[in-house]
Amino acid sequence: MRVTDIHADxxxxxxxxxxxxxxxxxxxxxxxxGKTRVITRRIAHLVGMGVPPWSICAxxxxxxxxxxxxERVESILVGDGGDERRVRGLTVMTFHAxxxxxxxxxxxxxxxxxxxxxxxxxxxxxxTATVKRVLKSLDLSTKNWPPGSVKASISKAKNDLMxxxxxxxxxxxxxxxxxxxxxxxxxxxxxxxxxxxFDDLLLMTAKLLRDNAEVRxxxxxxxxxxxxxxxxxxxxxxxxIASLLAGEGEPGGVGPNICVVGDPDQAIYSWRGxxxxxxxxxxxxYPKAKVIALGENFRSTEPILHxxxxxxxxxxxxxxxxxxxxxxxxxxPEVVLCRDERxxxxxVADWFQKHAEDGIPWRDMAVFYRTNALSRVIxxxxxxxxIPYTIARGTAFYEREEVKHALAYLRxxxxxxxxxxxxxxxxxxxRGIGKTTLIRVAxxxxxxxxxxxxxxxxxxxxxGLSARAISAIQKFTAMMSQWTGAGTFLGASVPTSLHELVxxxxxxxxxxxxxxxxxxxxxxxxxxxxxxxxxELVSSAKDFEDEFDVTADPxxxxxxxxxxxxxxxxxxxxxxxxxxxxxxLAMLRAYLExxxxxxxxxTVDPDNGAVTLMTLHAAKGLxxxxxxxxxxxxxxxxxxxAADSQADLEEERRLAFVGITRAMRDLVMTSARYRTIxxxxxxMIPSQFIDELGSGAISFSDQAGGDDYxxxxxxxxxxxxxxxxxxxxxxxxxxxxASLPVGCTVRHPQFGVGTVLSIQSGVNAxxxxxxxxxxxxxxxLEYARLTRVxx
DNA sequence: CACAGGGAAATTTTT
DNA sequence: TTTCCCTGTG
Numbered sequence: 001m002r003v004t005d006i007h008a009d010x011x012x013x014x015x016x017x018x019x020x021x022x023x024x025x026x027x028x029x030x031x032x033x034g035k036t037r038v039i040t041r042r043i044a045h046l047v048g049m050g051v052p053p054w055s056i057c058a059x060x061x062x063x064x065x066x067x068x069x070x071e072r073v074e075s076i077l078v079g080d081g082g083d084e085r086r087v088r089g090l091t092v093m094t095f096h097a098x099x100x101x102x103x104x105x106x107x108x109x110x111x112x113x114x115x116x117x118x119x120x121x122x123x124x125x126x127x128t129a130t131v132k133r134v135l136k137s138l139d140l141s142t143k144n145w146p147p148g149s150v151k152a153s154i155s156k157a158k159n160d161l162m163x164x165x166x167x168x169x170x171x172x173x174x175x176x177x178x179x180x181x182x183x184x185x186x187x188x189x190x191x192x193x194x195x196x197x198f199d200d201l202l203l204m205t206a207k208l209l210r211d212n213a214e215v216r217x218x219x220x221x222x223x224x225x226x227x228x229x230x231x232x233x234x235x236x237x238x239x240x241i242a243s244l245l246a247g248e249g250e251p252g253g254v255g256p257n258i259c260v261v262g263d264p265d266q267a268i269y270s271w272r273g274x275x276x277x278x279x280x281x282x283x284x285x286y287p288k289a290k291v292i293a294l295g296e297n298f299r300s301t302e303p304i305l306h307x308x309x310x311x312x313x314x315x316x317x318x319x320x321x322x323x324x325x326x327x328x329x330x331x332x333p334e335v336v337l338c339r340d341e342r343x344x345x346x347x348v349a350d351w352f353q354k355h356a357e358d359g360i361p362w363r364d365m366a367v368f369y370r371t372n373a374l375s376r377v378i379x380x381x382x383x384x385x386x387i388p389y390t391i392a393r394g395t396a397f398y399e400r401e402e403v404k405h406a407l408a409y410l411r412x413x414x415x416x417x418x419x420x421x422x423x424x425x426x427x428x429x430x431r432g433i434g435k436t437t438l439i440r441v442a443x444x445x446x447x448x449x450x451x452x453x454x455x456x457x458x459x460x461x462x463x464g465l466s467a468r469a470i471s472a473i474q475k476f477t478a479m480m481s482q483w484t485g486a487g488t489f490l491g492a493s494v495p496t497s498l499h500e501l502v503x504x505x506x507x508x509x510x511x512x513x514x515x516x517x518x519x520x521x522x523x524x525x526x527x528x529x530x531x532x533x534x535x536e537l538v539s540s541a542k543d544f545e546d547e548f549d550v551t552a553d554p555x556x557x558x559x560x561x562x563x564x565x566x567x568x569x570x571x572x573x574x575x576x577x578x579x580x581x582x583x584x585l586a587m588l589r590a591y592l593e594x595x596x597x598x599x600x601x602x603t604v605d606p607d608n609g610a611v612t613l614m615t616l617h618a619a620k621g622l623x624x625x626x627x628x629x630x631x632x633x634x635x636x637x638x639x640x641x642a643a644d645s646q647a648d649l650e651e652e653r654r655l656a657f658v659g660i661t662r663a664m665r666d667l668v669m670t671s672a673r674y675r676t677i678x679x680x681x682x683x684m685i686p687s688q689f690i691d692e693l694g695s696g697a698i699s700f701s702d703q704a705g706g707d708d709y710x711x712x713x714x715x716x717x718x719x720x721x722x723x724x725x726x727x728x729x730x731x732x733x734x735x736x737x738a739s740l741p742v743g744c745t746v747r748h749p750q751f752g753v754g755t756v757l758s759i760q761s762g763v764n765a766x767x768x769x770x771x772x773x774x775x776x777x778x779x780x781l782e783y784a785r786l787t788r789v790x791x
Numbered sequence: 792c793a794c795a796g797g798g799a800a801a802t803t804t805t806t
Numbered sequence: 807t808t809t810c811c812c813t814g815t816g
Contacts (some may be wrong), residue, residue: 061805061806062805062806063806094806095806096806097806123806124805124806148801198805198806199806201806202806268804269804269805269806271803271804271805272804272805272806370803370804371802371803371804372802372803372804373802373803427792430792430793430794432792433792434792434793435792436792437792596806597806598806599805599806600805601805615803615804615805616804617803617804617805618804618805639803639804640803641803641804642803655804676807677802677807678801678802678807678808679807679808680807
């Protein structure tokens, strides 16, 4: 079959992107333009051309995206009963997963930060705990130095490849200098615990590749073809990793075979250090890069796309690019003004119900919101309407108290230097190792500059402890030794499989008994659930174990790969020697790593018959026939934290754009007049994005019930308001005189629909409007939220 | 040393 | 409203 035939179902630009394999390539893929399709096809095309699969690397941001990509490539190349060797050794994974593997493999030999391969990946809670400990040791108060913001500063620094020294060198004012001290202490804690955080994964990998020519050469030689998805969301460290993996290509040539795919209009992670200029300046980095724009949308109906396009055009710092569909027809997006969040939730539930009656399955529907807190009311409404739903919150399970405890035990089993995890479990369930004992042991560890666990193993050397405390500690270390075979992972007492280890840890640690007793005394269903969760953890370990044996995990090949001695034979594709089954420790490491790197978006499972609830961020890359976006209010979307800067506002707009462009056929956006946030009811202003969409692109309906509700409850709400509450968000620029010609029809949130009689322009532009219900009113345009209703 | 109860604080988005 | 931290009592 000729190349043109294979790709007959692609558009011209898509085909060009698929077949342009040599040299740097930038694919500017608009929303819904078949981006994933192009990448998967491109991989298949490369393999079809004879490029060995193990020399291809595709990097994504979520495990889910990586999984889907791999699946699709496999179905193209292998299909039913095809040759599995055509995808052998293909690398498709997230930046973080690749980094974790590279560090596991190379960090120790390269001496990066003294990292040993059994390192622990600290999650956000562990980071906070570490920051708090450092604050305490520096005698700083958490009041003046909120751990959350300190953590954010450190994270930001790391994303810019700034280590503690560099940060200190840049610190000018007192506050920054203090943060620099905390940063230094934080780093020291992590290193001592043989732990790294999410940011370190990228930072250290970037450094590893930058500073170690040998490792860099290895990687560059292995991966001849590099592909990166969602390139607009790469941060500086990721940019460097990509750049170093790609290399410079042949001297005097066009450049390396690096293909990046992205859409500047969907850049929504700048708060995580993503640098949009990485994609905007790709052509500067690789002057001979080929650029291909994919503008045709295959996902949404024309009116939805039109609305999305109108909105995104309001962004000023943006390169305009076409976004179009050839398919006509479809309904306009609806915008509904609701009374409050409960009304909103009911409306959404009704809307879904109506779609269900039209034969649309639940799995085709989704609710998007700006902040996770908004999901609660929607959940209530869906539950009471017996609509099945799932929430995309992959990390939730692993954040459960009981699960965190069990995982902490496992982490200490894998890495005994992990003081944070040890601290979590040392007296959980209570085993008589109290505060004073703990402080004594921790002091000793600090003065000896060694891990706490090491001190505990030689507890007789530590003075000033009661006999009871000593025996409790010895009992604890004896228990750990049972599981690890005193660190050797050999011997009769050591579990033979991962799930057996997890099971024994849950049982022998006393966690199971503890939660069992708690459930018995409290009688709470939530406590009984904890036991189920522990059982669930065991079965998740079992699942992982089963997967681990059969999965063609490309990273598993990494420790073996060596170009001169490749485990693969190109001719017959057989593996030179089958790697031995991974020992328990390797399995445990891999398991803990997979657990640490799950993301919310990873659990989106469209196969189950349920409505999906998720944040707008998690929605990126997905599509649903029917979408409800809730909370379109000033302060929610755009979020109040984005109010002060134009750049932040534009990112919020992109977020709204991402949400709108997920919808294939039907889209409803809701705005509540009142919203209760952590017990306080506030009056809300509809999102400026609604105004920006304009009445032409949407169909608007006010279901908030006129002014009755507002009036009757307004005064009451005002008086009930505590003095600390900030009033309604700042007034945003209202309609301008220019946009409201005399005679046009307008809508006022309180007074309803009316006709403009006259306009006085000037500083305080006013309009006389004759309303159908309340008669003639004079309104100051800046404050009156008039929307034009064309008809 | 363990736990209960009260009071104060906190809330964006995520690998 | 929920979560966390501290203090006082058993």
